[in-house]
Amino acid sequence: MRLVALPGVVGLLVLCAGPAAAQVPTTPVPPLVDPSGPPAAVPVGTGRAVGDAGTGLAVIRLLPNSAPTRSIIPGAEDKLPKQAGVEVGFGLASAQVNSEAYLSFEKVIAQASPGGIAVQGASPQTPGALAQTAPPGNQQPRAGGINPPSTPLDTLVKAGLLNGQVHAQWSDTLGPCVGTIADSSTELASLSALNAIPTLPSTPDLTGVFDAPNLDPAADQAVIDGLKNLTGGLSTLGGVLSGQGSTKTALLSLPNTLSARSVVRLVDIPGSPNKAVESTSTMQVAAVKLLAGTPFELSVNVVSQPTLVVTSTGDKATSTVKYTAPVLEVVQGGKSLGRLDAANPKLDVPIGIPLQNPAEKLPIIGGLLGNGQALPAGLSKLDLGVLRLSVAGLNQKGEDSTQPFKGYQLGATARLLDLQVLPTDALGLPNLPSALAQISLGEQVARAYAPTGGVICGATAPLPPAPQPKGPQLAYTNAAYHSVPIFWSGTVMLLIGVILVAALPRRKRV
Numbered sequence: 001m002r003l004v005a006l007p008g009v010v011g012l013l014v015l016c017a018g019p020a021a022a023q024v025p026t027t028p029v030p031p032l033v034d035p036s037g038p039p040a041a042v043p044v045g046t047g048r049a050v051g052d053a054g055t056g057l058a059v060i061r062l063l064p065n066s067a068p069t070r071s072i073i074p075g076a077e078d079k080l081p082k083q084a085g086v087e088v089g090f091g092l093a094s095a096q097v098n099s100e101a102y103l104s105f106e107k108v109i110a111q112a113s114p115g116g117i118a119v120q121g122a123s124p125q126t127p128g129a130l131a132q133t134a135p136p137g138n139q140q141p142r143a144g145g146i147n148p149p150s151t152p153l154d155t156l157v158k159a160g161l162l163n164g165q166v167h168a169q170w171s172d173t174l175g176p177c178v179g180t181i182a183d184s185s186t187e188l189a190s191l192s193a194l195n196a197i198p199t200l201p202s203t204p205d206l207t208g209v210f211d212a213p214n215l216d217p218a219a220d221q222a223v224i225d226g227l228k229n230l231t232g233g234l235s236t237l238g239g240v241l242s243g244q245g246s247t248k249t250a251l252l253s254l255p256n257t258l259s260a261r262s263v264v265r266l267v268d269i270p271g272s273p274n275k276a277v278e279s280t281s282t283m284q285v286a287a288v289k290l291l292a293g294t295p296f297e298l299s300v301n302v303v304s305q306p307t308l309v310v311t312s313t314g315d316k317a318t319s320t321v322k323y324t325a326p327v328l329e330v331v332q333g334g335k336s337l338g339r340l341d342a343a344n345p346k347l348d349v350p351i352g353i354p355l356q357n358p359a360e361k362l363p364i365i366g367g368l369l370g371n372g373q374a375l376p377a378g379l380s381k382l383d384l385g386v387l388r389l390s391v392a393g394l395n396q397k398g399e400d401s402t403q404p405f406k407g408y409q410l411g412a413t414a415r416l417l418d419l420q421v422l423p424t425d426a427l428g429l430p431n432l433p434s435a436l437a438q439i440s441l442g443e444q445v446a447r448a449y450a451p452t453g454g455v456i457c458g459a460t461a462p463l464p465p466a467p468q469p470k471g472p473q474l475a476y477t478n479a480a481y482h483s484v485p486i487f488w489s490g491t492v493m494l495l496i497g498v499i500l501v502a503a504l505p506r507r508k509r510v
Contacts, residue, residue: 047175048099048405049455051312053279055260056443057091057188090191091162095182095262095279099175100404108134108176110184112164134170137178141167161189177266177275177457185261192250192292195241197421199436200234201429212428220428223382226353231361234384237351238363240294249294252419252439256286260442266455269313274454276313279446282306283326283416288441290387290419295372296332296365298349300389303327303339306416308394312448314407314455316398319448321412323394326442328417330389332366333374340417346390352383384427385436388420392440401449409449416442 092113101107113129132142143165167183170176196202201209204227212220231239241249261282266275288300304327312319328340330347338347352364362370364381375381392415401409421436423429 047177047455047457048451049176049181049266049275049277050098050100050404050409050449051264051277051279051310051447052094052096053262053264053281053308053310053446054092054094054443055186055262055281055283055445056093057186057258057260057441058191058193059090059440059443091186091188091258091260093164093184093186093260093262095184095264097176097181097264097277104135105133108168108170108182110166110168110182112166112184112186130164130166132166132168134168134181135172137169137171138167141165141183163187174457177455180263180265182264183261184263185259187257187259188254189257190254191258192253193439194251194437195249196235197237197241197251197436198235199433202233202235204228204230204233204238206429209430210428212426214425215428222355223353223384223426223428226355226382229361230353230363237365237385238353240291240296240362240365249291251290251421251437252441253289253292254285254287254441255289255292257284258441259284262446264448266457267311269318269454272313272454274314274456275450276311276319276454277448277450278309278311279448280310281308281444281446283442283444285416285442288417291365295362295370296368298337298366298387299331300340300417301329301331302416303329304341306414306442306444308412308414308444308446310396310410310412310446310448312408312410312450314450314452316400316408319398319408319410319450321394321396321398321410323412323414325394325414326391326416328389328391333368333372335367337366340389340391342391342393345393346388349387349389350383351385351387352381355380355382382426383424385424386422388418388422390418390420391416392418405451407449407451409447411445411447413443413445415440415444 092111094109094111094113096109096111098107109131110133111129111131130142130144132138143163145161145163164186165184167180169178169181171178206224206227210220210224210227212223215223227234227238232242233239236242237251241251261280263278263280265278265280267278269276283306285302285305287302290298290300304324306326307322307324309322310320311322325342326340330337330340330349332349337349338344340347349366350364354360354364354369360370363384364370364375365387367375369375392413394412394414396410396412398408398410401407417440419439419441421438422434423432423436
């Protein structure tokens with residue numbers, strides 16, 4: 001399925017591939033030049049652990065499931081689900097641990113990123129990211145604002161204050177056996193996204209264009225006449241997203257603080273002196289608003305916060321995935337439309353037009369008219385689209401592995417909330433994608449990989465220093481901000497290209 005979403009959010013979720021082997025991409029090991037030279041990493045056999053956790057505040061995908069997923073494990077690419085052609089998002093907290101990394105500063109990376117873009121799974125470093133690496137270990141976390149610079153996308157997506165904190169730890173003698181190894185968190189004050197649906201026409205007059213396969217010519221004309229009466233075109237949901245004056249209404253907004261945290265640490269294994277690798281992703285959000293400030297406003301209240309914990313002991317029998325699924329209550333006009341949870345993962349809110357009252361200037365969304373009143377009994381309407389709200393069920397995968405060491409790898413992904421704008425069969429427009437827009441909130445991924453029997457923790461003699469490149473300078477450098485105009489100009493051009501590709505004729509919707 002190919003989805004086209006509004007290229008409006010200035011962020012990136014890097015770790016949103018399907019559950020994999022807890023691989024953290026690192027620099028390949030170069031061939032040995034001087035056998036007598038100092039080693040570049042701690043000797044293997046002590047403190048071998050691989051794991052990562054990633055939590056993204058908001059993600060939009062273009063052309064999903066179109067690019068192969070990369071992996072440092074030989075042959076793993078064919079086993080992993082494909083990634084999106086382009087991913088854009090906002091606010092990433094990622095914690096990564098890889099004791100097998102060749103370069104020392106790649107062993108532990110804690111990063112909080114304001115945004116960026118990934119093309120076929122590859123992502124450049126975003127200007128303004130906040131990061132901390134180890135070794136050497138860091139006694140104190142690093143914190144600060146990581147607000148993105150002004151971009152041409154600001155008219156489509158607006159974000160409030162974004163803060164982050166990162167902490168990476170490593171021991172010269174114990175390696176990763178330091179308890180919490182990587183810890184990253186982000187906190188977003190507010191966010192609004194999707195002020196228009198670019199895959200729909202902006203004009204209300206669809207004469208000569210509209211032709212629904214299940215309607216006769218008279219019914220087609222009735223729909224065309226009904227659309228002409230609306231305040232705006234379908235791209236603004238009949239004028240609902242137009243707002244007042246220069247103020248635009250967002251399809252989705254987060255009026256309150258949204259926070260994400262990712263942690264990788266070692267924990268005790270009952271009855272064993274060794275340790276397990278535990279990766280945790282958590283989210284905290286109070287409520288999500290849809291069509292805020294309009295008569296159709298919907299509140300998605302978060303009753304239960306999601307938590308994803310993946311633990312690998314090195315053995316399949318004792319490795320676990322623990323997931324606390326979110327519970328969401330959807331309310332419109334003071335009335336509950338339903339609850340989203342593991343037992344009821346999907347809720348559809350129809351978008352239609354009245355066929356009997358040409359005086360209506362706005363569509364019918366849910367059970368409300370444009371004046372905020374309930375839909376009168378017997379009023380004939382035709383649903384042209386659907387707002388689909390869903391919570392993503394847990395997706396997990398685990399397998400025994402022998403590379404880079406023998407052990408058990410386990411991974412899982414989940415999402416707090418998916419919002420899709422879907423066309424119905426009655427929306428008779430040519431070349432429509434199967435989904436008109438998609439936003440994902442609260443992307444969560446956690447992966448862990450431990451040797452058979454668990455991580456062995458024991459002191460070793462510290463290694464002599466090895467000549468290596470300096471760690472990445474990721475936050476608030478002059479060079480980073482000189483690159484901002486080039487970065488965002490390239491991002492905008494790339495997204496335009498993706499939309500053009502997605503708009504090409506495709507197979508008819510089923």
